[in-house]
Amino acid sequence: MTIRITGTGSALPEKRVTNFDLEKLVETSDEWIQKRTGIAERRISDGETVSSLAARACKNALEMAGKAAEEVDLILVATCSPELLLPCCACQVQDMIGASGAAAFDLNAACSGFLFALNTANVYLQTGIYKNALIVGSEVLSKLVDWKDRGTCILFGDGAGAAFLEASAEDVVYDNGRRAGIECMIQGSDGTKGMVLSCAERAVNNAFIPESHTENPYIYMDGQEVYKFATKQVPVCIQQALDKAGLTVDDVDWFMLHQANVRIIESVAKRLKADLARFPMNIHQVGNMSSATIPVLLDEWNRSGKIKRGDRLVLSGFGAGLTYGASVMVW
Ligand code: UT7
Numbered sequence: 001m002t003i004r005i006t007g008t009g010s011a012l013p014e015k016r017v018t019n020f021d022l023e024k025l026v027e028t029s030d031e032w033i034q035k036r037t038g039i040a041e042r043r044i045s046d047g048e049t050v051s052s053l054a055a056r057a058c059k060n061a062l063e064m065a066g067k068a069a070e071e072v073d074l075i076l077v078a079t080c081s082p083e084l085l086l087p088c089c090a091c092q093v094q095d096m097i098g099a100s101g102a103a104a105f106d107l108n109a110a111c112s113g114f115l116f117a118l119n120t121a122n123v124y125l126q127t128g129i130y131k132n133a134l135i136v137g138s139e140v141l142s143k144l145v146d147w148k149d150r151g152t153c154i155l156f157g158d159g160a161g162a163a164f165l166e167a168s169a170e171d172v173v174y175d176n177g178r179r180a181g182i183e184c185m186i187q188g189s190d191g192t193k194g195m196v197l198s199c200a201e202r203a204v205n206n207a208f209i210p211e212s213h214t215e216n217p218y219i220y221m222d223g224q225e226v227y228k229f230a231t232k233q234v235p236v237c238i239q240q241a242l243d244k245a246g247l248t249v250d251d252v253d254w255f256m257l258h259q260a261n262v263r264i265i266e267s268v269a270k271r272l273k274a275d276l277a278r279f280p281m282n283i284h285q286v287g288n289m290s291s292a293t294i295p296v297l298l299d300e301w302n303r304s305g306k307i308k309r310g311d312r313l314v315l316s317g318f319g320a321g322l323t324y325g326a327s328v329m330v331w
Contacts, residue, residue: 002172002181003125004329007067007164008299009060011053012043012286019154026150033154038262042157042287044142049083053160054138055096057295061134061162062097069097072164073130075104076121078113078137078291080199080320081144082106089138099134110197111258111319112187113137113291114161115327118315119185125167136162137291144199146218155260156219157287161295174310178330183312184245186237187325196225197320230264230318234326235271238316241326249274252328253311254301258318259283259293268316280306290319307331 138160
């Protein structure tokens with residue numbers, strides 16, 4: 001059996017917000033942001049929602065895969081910024097694209113969300129429960145960001161990416177001897193450090209207790225703690241995934257990492273002793289879109305023909321939770 005991605009898609013809001021635009025909001029500079037994060041601009045929603053972006057990305061992925069929405073078995077949306085608590089975003093997407101035969105639900109693992117969704121869908125397909133799945137990372141973080149907090153507002157952007165995962169009965173082996181499909185996955189979480197990157201929902205409030213108010217409804221981040229966690233944990237989990245698959249760093253063509261900070265990606269490359277040229281990046285133009293960063297990057301590199309069938313990819317994410325993971329696949 002082969003389980004592989006046969007279509008990718010993405011959707012970004014039209015509105016571009018540059019570092020110079022942010023200089024007018026908070027005490028910061030284009031120079032500081034570029035030097036410390038690598039970000040030059042990001043897309044910010046002027047009305048598009050997590051579900052509308054997700055639906056657009058899904059339509060693009062299905063079109064590439066040559067599939068009709070009615071044929072989709074499972075829709076998994078990874079998001080931490082849905083516009084509704086009920087119904088879930090995946091059900092909204094199901095309605096918007098007309099995937100009448102699909103089961104649909106959301107998953108929240110923050111910036112690792114797409115990776116966790118991919119791994120979850122992979123297990124459903126491996127067991128034969130479903131034959132295909134649309135997996136999506138979609139975020140409108142701009143509504144959760146405190147635009148007065150220079151420590152966070154410079155980092156995040158809005159957008160969505162999707163991938164269509166399909167199982168086929170036969171094995172696909174490429175000329176380079178590699179067998180197509182997901183080879184290995186590693187996932188982990190450390191809830192003890194959860195509050196270093198958090199965002200409150202409504203506080204407990206009901207007819208039987210005095211009214212209470214949520215203190216801070218915006219994203220709170222201890223940037224240095226998250227930075228330390230990422231630079232330590234990501235290379236470890238990538239190495240664990242490679243060890244599990246019996247592979248080395250040299251067997252990998254592309255390391256597609258969560259786009260949180262160029263310096264984090266550089267540090268991971270250094271720790272793995274891998275050439276930075278094998279770490280695709282688009283953070284300069286889109287910023288950190290949480291669960292959407294990996295699928296948007298994947299779509300960009302897939303559509304431009306930079307990833308070829310037979311290439312080996314490592315996808316790796318990390319973020320709030322704290323959560324982290326890595327998946328190894330032959331494209
Ligand atoms: O998806 C996962 C989510 N998050 C992350 O991955 C974030 C990981 N962390 C980071 O990327 C970095 O920690 C940041 C980019 C958030 C911050 O960079 P840093 O190099 O860790 O800066 P810092 O927090 O140590 O701050 C250094 C200085 C401070 O000033 P003083 O105390 O040295 O005078 C900050 O107040 O930079 C100041 N600063 C800023 N200055 C200009 C903090 N933010 C800004 C800003 N513009 N936007």
